[in-house]
Amino acid sequence: MNVPLWPLAGLFLAISVSAHAADAAAVYSKGGTNPAAMACATCHGAEGEGMAAAGFPRLAGLSANYMRKQLADFASGARANPIMQPIAAALSHEEADAVSTMLADKPQPQVERIDRTALVDGPGESLALRGAWDRNIPECVACHGPSGTGVGDAFPPLAGQSAQ
Incomplete structure (x- = not known):
């Protein structure tokens, strides 16, 4: 009896790959x-x-x-x-x-949307929304998105992170 062995080889490969995952x-x-x-x-x-x-x-x-x-x-x-x-x-x-x-795959915390035209309150909010151009620091939201929620893979969300 001549039985092809390639299906059996595929099965062993699949098992070995999943065993190493x-x-x-x-x-x-x-x-x-x-x-x-x-x-x-x-x-x-x-x-x-x-x-x-x-x-x-x-x-x-x-x-x-x-x-x-x-x-x-x-x-x-x-x-x-x-x-x-x-x-x-x-x-x-x-x-x-x-x-x-x-x-x-885990959920992100819900964050409030920030109105960029609102008056800023404090140095952290000022830096996030306006930057510190006298020190060549752009506003955080320019790269990290509105409300600091992140933009793609390059700019992670800052919202929901600690200030530390």
């Missing part, structure tokens, strides 16, 4: 396979909401491509941070991809 929830809550890849939830909160008092940003709802890029930049040293660099370097590509995708 990273479990995003496990990596996020318990850490990666490398012990140096600490659990993301330790600093960024159980649902990616961040920990404002400690200065750890919200990750929930950010673009998956943006988070992948930041993790790659931390891992390579292109983005400096003494906490994130060793953790990002310890994550496998699959783990970083899985966690980025999982966090992107």
Whole structure:
């Protein structure tokens, strides 16, 4: 009996690929396979909401491509941070991809729309809406969008993040 083996080879390939796929929830809550890849939830909160008092940003709802890029930049040293660099370097590509995708699927906090023509109240609001052109600093909303809600993968939302 002459049975083609290619369908069986395809099945084994599919099984091996899925067996190597990273479990995003496990990596996020318990850490990666490398012990140096600490659990993301330790600093960024159980649902990616961040920990404002400690200065750890919200990750929930950010673009998956943006988070992948930041993790790659931390891992390579292109983005400096003494906490994130060793953790990002310890994550496998699959783990970083899985966690980025999982966090992107989480909801972002609701934010109020800001009227850019309103009177500004305080230096933070002034910087966000008007910039500090005497120091060559454009207004935050020019890049990060109306109300700081983000623009595509290049400019993440600032709204809903802590001021730390």
